[in-house]
Amino acid sequence: MKLSEAVVGVRNSRVWRSVFRAGTGDTNLHRSLAVQQNVFMHLASVKVRRRALDFGVTWYLGTLSLGCFLILVVTGILLMLYYHPSVPQGYADMKDLQFVVSAGVFLRNLHRWSAHAMVLLVFAHMFKVFYRGAYRPPREFNWVVGVVLLMLTLFLSYTGYLLPWDQLAFWAITVGSNIMSAVPLMGAKTRFLILGGNTVNANALLRFYVLHCVILPLIAVVFLAVHFWRIRKDGGLHTGEKTHE
Amino acid sequence: MPGEAKKACSGACEECSRRRFTAVGLGAVAIAGAGSAVFGYSFLSPNALYEPSPIVDAGKPDRYPLDSVTPDVASGLYIVHRAEGIYALSAVCTHLGCLTAWKPDLGIIACPCHGSKFHADGIKFEGPAPRPLPWLKTWVNDDGNLLIDRSEPLTQKQFVRI
Structure with missing residues (x-):
């Protein structure tokens, strides 16, 4: 039996058809259904203008930002296996990751560099969108979603900065949280709630850990889904071509 | 008289009950939201701090x-x-x-x-x-x-x- 025949056989099998109900084929209908009926793919467009795939249109900055985010999720989950968010154990765990754990220093550096790169790429993405005018109607709302994602990126950076529990982390969060308390009326109370106390201490480390590893990534995933779905709903990527949109 | 009342209701009753349902529903959601805000605020404020004495x-x-x-x-x-x-x-x-x-x-x-x-x-x-x-x-x-x-x-x- 030839390989192609085997592939056709698998694709026509009852198990395969139970998962991919639309079936396969070379028609536009089959291709559209393949995208529409997949929970992951349906966020994306069924059809994309060829011009939208050109490097010059986007410099792929949004995709690169997503790539950084995915690297951060994978490396972050692995780092969590060796890190205890407690004082002073957090610092020792960070040092263990660097000098004791196999490939620990690779994962930690990958996490750190991806975090820096993501902030840079998200800013670059926004500049590119701004200077190409891609924020204009009908994409205004997706710009706003993008601003929320920028904020989430910065909050993730800030909360992750405390976790090594070294001098740099401690004083950076001390300074940052004191800037927070300069907000009129609610500033001092906000600082107290976020730190879980009056000083950067064990409570603050634990709160920042939960924010960094659970709450902020979950919110980011929701906004990312909306962000990608709106690209499709707003008529695909802005290519600058005159279209019917 | 009872028949009259029933007749007066028959046109608008569904509308008014739907409105009432919405009002009661929104009220319940608002109360639950306020309660959650108070609960959240008090939960996030530690009652005992294990910080060094001043x-x-x-x-x-x-x-x-x-x-x-x-x-x-x-x-x-x-x-x-x-x-x-x-x-x-x-x-x-x-x-x-x-x-x-x-x-x-x-x-x-x-x-x-x-x-x-x-x-x-x-x-x-x-x-x-x-x-x-x-x-x-x-x-x-x-x-x-x-x-x-x-x-x-x-x-x-x-x-x-x-």
Whole structure:
């Protein structure tokens, strides 16, 4: 039996058809259904203008930002296996990751560099969108979603900065949280709630850990889904071509 | 009469009950939302803090010779002995909360974060700090030890005479 025949056989099998109900084929209908009926793919467009795939249109900055985010999720989950968010154990765990754990220093550096790169790429993405005018109607709302994602990126950076529990982390969060308390009326109370106390201490480390590893990534995933779905709903990527949109 | 009432209801009753359902529903959601906000706020505010006591025991006053500035890094304060007496000065910068450092060769207090500089009496002479370093309430207890309350900044200079 030839390989192609085997592939056709698998694709026509009852198990395969139970998962991919639309079936396969070379028609536009089959291709559209393949995208529409997949929970992951349906966020994306069924059809994309060829011009939208050109490097010059986007410099792929949004995709690169997503790539950084995915690297951060994978490396972050692995780092969590060796890190205890407690004082002073957090610092020792960070040092263990660097000098004791196999490939620990690779994962930690990958996490750190991806975090820096993501902030840079998200800013670059926004500049590119701004200077190409891609924020204009009908994409205004997706710009706003993008601003929320920028904020989430910065909050993730800030909360992750405390976790090594070294001098740099401690004083950076001390300074940052004191800037927070300069907000009129609610500033001092906000600082107290976020730190879980009056000083950067064990409570603050634990709160920042939960924010960094659970709450902020979950919110980011929701906004990312909306962000990608709106690209499709707003008529695909802005290519600058005159279209019917 | 009962029939009339029923007839009057038949046209509008569904509309009015739907409206009422929405009003009651929104009200319930609002109450639940307010309750959650109060619950969330009180849950996030710790009722017991395991932070170090604001009152620091600095030992016997004769540990601090005349015309000396002694930093206590762990407690974030300086103990200064001048001809007028002893006083304690907070070492936490009034700008953004960094720990300042005593520079014995220059005779000044300097903040490493953003470059504020202070005299040994807490007065700022350079940098972004908005206020002088506060003087802290200082007294001698029955054992003859110098005690300092970090939570009580003084409004005016006060020396402990030995």
